[in-house]
Amino acid sequence: MGLLSNMSRTALISVLFFLLAGCASTPSDDIDLPERTYYDKAMEALDDNLPTTAARHLKDLETRYPFGELTERAKLDLIYAQFEAGDYIASHATAERFIRNYPNHIALDYVYYMRALSTYKGAETFLGRYLDLNPAERDANEYNKAFGEFADLLQRYPSSEYAPDAKARMIYLRNTIAQHEVQVAHYYFKRKAPLSALRRGQEVIQNYPSTPAVEEALAVTIQAYMDLGQLDLAKLNLSVLINSYPESRFVDDKQRFIPFELPREANPDTLYWVSLGLID
Incomplete structure (x- = not known):
């Protein structure tokens, strides 16, 4: 009886081995594609208003071709794709990494702008976007951070094409932060x-x-x-x-x-x- 059990166990292991071997030999989505294919797929996804899909293709390109010809360009596009997907934290983090890794890049003003814009948009909470909550009634820390990041852009690149928009957003942020301080003052009045x-x-x-x-x-x-x-x-x-x-x-x-x-x-x-x- 013990011998039959051992033989059955051996046969089962053999079947599982061949099944796994067969699966391993089957083509899958994990096979590396040409670098240009990943990039083109990402651009098509952006054109189709699928930024999350675009971000996935761009991250695949970055992972498989860390030193490829399109890597720098893909990282720039990833900032935008993540922003468009509403993943402002990821967009900000990607911009921060790009600034550290490519301090002399020709498009660095764009990266500084997107970094600040990600903080700015991230500060608009779900309630603020969908229930028309007065921004002055929210926590102002992220608005202060966005203001500082826009100011950093203007200090480094005063002639950037993104400077006018940054200035306009800074005016709005100053007004919002100031109004927030007044709202807090009213809160303190209520608290005597x-x-x-x-x-x-x-x-x-x-x-x-x-x-x-x-x-x-x-x-x-x-x-x-x-x-x-x-x-x-x-x-x-x-x-x-x-x-x-x-x-x-x-x-x-x-x-x-x-x-x-x-x-x-x-x-x-x-x-x-x-x-x-x-x-x-």
């Missing part, structure tokens, strides 16, 4: 933390003086100084607000500051309004 709100308002005034958010940032500082009992500083900033924005929505027709939130016991005739000494 006027000193933290004050710092956010001052951040906008000092570091983003040309943005539309400055008007509201001045109002933030006035509100914060009032809450902190520093009425002289509140009056000083109110005068700056009135002089800078004569039609400000934070000042009424008698040039009195309109607080963000009135205390429950207060009304427009109480000392909350006259504490700045600006009405008779």
Whole structure:
């Protein structure tokens, strides 16, 4: 009985061996194709609006022909394909590697631009893209990073064809970051933390003086100084607000500051309004 079992086991192993050998001899998709074939397949995929497929072909080319004639070009196209596929993290990483490996490449301005653009687009979250969420209500770290990367492009390649678009995006980013600071200040007001709100308002005034958010940032500082009992500083900033924005929505027709939130016991005739000494 033991002998038959051993023979059966041997026969089974032999069958499996021949089956595996047959599979190994069957052509598969893993067979290396000519370098140009991978590249052409990638370009066809891009033309057909299939960036994920294009990225796969370009990575296959890079893996199989690391020193091929089309390798550098394929790496540049891979940055774009990954970006178009919405894989902004991968696109950014590929751009970073290209910058390190080809520091003198003729198309390096394009790579710096795509690196910044990947960060910029990556900062637009799912909710921001599909639910029209105000970008100022999101975390601003990635926007700051994108701003710095666009600035890096402009510093290195001020005459680049991508410079105008980079400048326009930097203006938008500055405005968004400044508005974000104001939104955070409002959050601190709700948390009864006027000193933290004050710092956010001052951040906008000092570091983003040309943005539309400055008007509201001045109002933030006035509100914060009032809450902190520093009425002289509140009056000083109110005068700056009135002089800078004569039609400000934070000042009424008698040039009195309109607080963000009135205390429950207060009304427009109480000392909350006259504490700045600006009405008779």
